[in-house]
Amino acid sequence: MSGYDWAVLFATIALIICYGIYKSKGIKNIDGYLLGNRSLPWYNVGLSVMATQASAITFLSAPGLAYSSGMSFVQFYFGLPLAMIVLCITFVPIFHRLRVFTAYEFLEKRFDIKTRALTAILFLIQRGISTGITIFAPSIILSTILHIDVTYTTLFIGSLVVLYTVYGGTKAVSYTQVLQMSIIFGGLLVAGIMVVHLLPQEVGLVEALHIAGKSGKTNAIDLTFDLDNQYTLWTGLIGGFFLQLSYFGTDQSQVGRYLTSSSIRDSRQGLLMNGLLKVPMQFAILLIGVLVFAYYQYNTPPIFFNQQEVAKLKTSSHHHELQKLEKQHTAVYQEKQAVLDELVHAVKTDDDAAIARTRGRLQETDRKSQEVRQQVIDLMKKNDSNAETNDNNYVFLSFVTSTFPKGLIGLLVAIIFLASMGATSSAINSLASTTIVDIYKRFVNKNDSDRGYLNASRVITFIWGIFTILIALYASQLGNLLEAVNILGSLFYGTILGIFIVAFYVKRVGGMAVFWAAVITEAIIVIIWNMDIVAFLWLNLIGCALVVIIGLILQQFVSNNKDKRFPIQS
Structure with a gap:
């Protein structure tokens, strides 16, 4: 990169960090640190939700995935708008009415402490590992550009994010994400225009898409019903719906974002905003990858992008x-x-x-x-x-650094950095809030002061930051990072969602039954995945259904008077 690119990159990162620290001044208690005093407007919630999901993996891996296998991955998000509607009707009003810090507090009220602890631990495992993967993604960039070992770039990126997340908590995360997403949207528009501009003069957008289509790259919709096919309309609508419902409804990294709003209405508007914009945004990112493919039909690509x-x-x-x-x-x-x-x-x-x-x-x-x-x-x-024989994660990066003009390269690299910072900071913040509220405050120290819990929150945030950096150091062997994160989520999200579905809708099932149903289900899901029986998105539906069914069966053997009940309506 040129001096202009480095200036753009570091100026953008410095702006984000300083803005986050400035907006998070005056935090005095755990409510301010973990939930921003529940005072953020709906558009802040919406952009924060989007930024949490749209990590650097999205901007690195998605174009590479479209380059190698086409646009079918967009179907993964088709269940998202439906999931947002269900969340707005059910999850959001319950969480707000109970004034919870985390989604898992509700489970103790509905079931018992062991069910709450199990669900929190399942979340901590999958989110802790997947956050490490999101840190690794931008580390690839610095490693490739500077020609230094990815270990050093991973340590640099991880430390940068941990710095302002430990200091500013949720406010630092949410306010920086608004600015990050604004820059990201502008940068994506510029990137799309540049790809078309770089095509031969006689080749326009229509011709480029036709060329890509003849090579099977514009296959955005697949109507076949094939359980082994990861990306079809049905896996997206059904399996994707359950994955997105679990992710946005039970994953604290997302629940914590819309719990920061001042009202149920603001939370709903933020989630609906995400539901309306996410699919078009992902389509645009994949389309850029397809156009990169068309570009390399006229320009010899590297024999291997890494x-x-x-x-x-x-x-x-x-x-x-x-x-x-x-x-x-x-x-x-x-x-x-x-x-x-x-x-x-x-x-x-x-x-x-x-x-x-x-x-x-x-x-x-x-x-x-x-x-x-x-x-x-x-x-x-x-x-x-x-x-490392999978180079999907390097396709877009290689294209940008070899074709874009000075300054613009720095902006596109900054976008990938910003995406990583937004998703990683949200995740670390949610890991800390779950650990503090569901583990530390419940089992370790029940009677500390507000200042004591605030200090403990910062310490736990720092510890989780170190853990995710260590995971990132081992993420290079996972292939396409976008798929790796979603596969990891699918191993846990179905079980977690099943617990919440039982909590909301199956009132006759109590804590003992749902606890063992979840344990049995998680074991079955791991076995199914290990044997590669179905495409990973179906694991979300299978896991959810098994928890409900096994819970109903086990409840027949549990004495009703031993289970706590919690009225959903109030």
Whole structure:
């Protein structure tokens, strides 16, 4: 990056940190630290909810996923608007009426302390690990740009986020997220315009999408009902609905965002704002990845986007084999560019016969390029059995740093940093609030002062920050980071959602039954995932359904007078 890029990057990060610290002055108690005194407006809630979900993984991995496998991932979010409606009707008014700090406080009122503790622990496990992954994502950027070990960049990014989260708590998180999302929206618009601008003069947006479509990259909707297919309309609407309902309704990183609002109405407006904007935003990010694919049909892409792995090969005993493969790679793309010229001409003249003919030739060149790529990957494995052979996370980064003008590179890199900071700070804050409220305050120190709990909250925030940084140091072996985070969530969210569904709607099931139903369900979910029986999104529906069904069965063997009951209506 140039000096201009570094100036833009560091100025943007400094602005965010200073703004967060400034807006969080005067915190005097745990309510202010964990929930911002429940005083934030609806638009702040909406942008904070979006920023928490849209981590750096979204902006790094999603374009790479679209580049390699098309736009089908957008279906993952189709259940989101439905989930927002259900949350606004049920979860939000109950949480506000009870004046809880965390979602899990409600479970003790409805069931018992062990169910509350189990659910909180399940959340802490999955959120602690997934937050480490979100820290690792921007660390890749600095590592690639500066050509230094990713360990050092991970420590730098993690420390930066922990700094202002420990100091400012929820207010620092929420106010910085509003500014972060404003910059992110502007940067995405600029990125989309730039990708189209960089295409050949005779190739417009329509032609670029046509080229991508002929290569199977614009497959946004898949109507097939296939339990093994991770991204179809049905997995998105059904499995995605249950995942999003659990994430936004029971994950403290999100519940903590809309509990900061001053009223039920503001919480609802913030969630509905997220439901309306999230799918178009994700579609736009994936579309950028598809346009990057179209760009690289006319410009020879790197033989492998993770240049650090390529550099290892160049300095190994296999460098002569790599040189031969690079020549083959260049020749294939020269052939492809000639075919594409014919395809664009056929599209402009509406010559269907020529379109069909060139499409077949285009698919043949795609096959050749994939064969060359696979040989490079095999060579990497031969040279280093621990080599990172999935380069999806590097596609967009490589494109930006090699094509965008000075200053704009710094802005796009800053966007990825901001996304990571927003999601990571929310997660660390939620980990701390759950630990303090559901574990420390309930089991360890029940009678401390407000100042004591505030100090303990800052200490716990710092400890979770260190934990997530340690997880980030081991995240490089997880493949596509976006999928890794969602798979991890699917292992836990179904069970957690099932507990809340029973709490809200199945009044005859008590604490003992739902506790063991959750334990049994979680074991079954892990077994199903380990045996790879169904696509991971279905685990959310299966987990939720099993908790309800097993809970109803177990309740038949539990004496009713031993279970606490909690009236939902009041």
